[in-house]
Amino acid sequence: VHELREVVTAAVLGANAGSSMSVSIVSFGYKYGLPVGMDVVLDVRFIPNPFFISELRPLTGTDPRVHEYVMAQPESQGFIDEVGRLLDFLIPLYQREGKSYLTVGLGCTGGRHRSPVLARELMKRLDSAGFASTVRDNDIAR
Secondary structure (H helix, E strand, O other): OHHHHHHHHHHHHOOOHHHOOEEEEEEEEHHHOOOOOOOEEEEOOOOOOHHHOOOOOOOOOOOHHHHHHHHHOHHHHHHHHHHHHHHHHHHHHHHHOOOOEEEEEEEEOOOOOHHHHHHHHHHHHHHHOOOEEEEEEOOOOO
16 A cells, blocks of 8 residues: 555655655644644643733734743753654654654643744754644634
């Protein structure tokens, strides 16, 4: 099955089409439920919540002040490093099995602060490791 997939993919998309993987990182809020279609889901609610800082509450994880607060937490960079290493290990194995995309969910309570910040940091980490990745914020506007 995997060999047939490689032959068909090469014939339709070109010889190098199967050599890369697209990684989608989805930030979400647990209080709204898990988004459909996640391959890997990680909970980031162990990081202090900017929601409880009055000047950060109305902002989102795309605001530099929220980013600075989240990334100033010692756990945040450790999380990105550890998850980055895990994905460095997993992605080639998924590719070997013929998977061309991977969807990673990062969830916090409401999906507005911590998970959007960490999704973007993980995307930077993956991009620097040579993996194409994108971020989608599922619940940031709620």
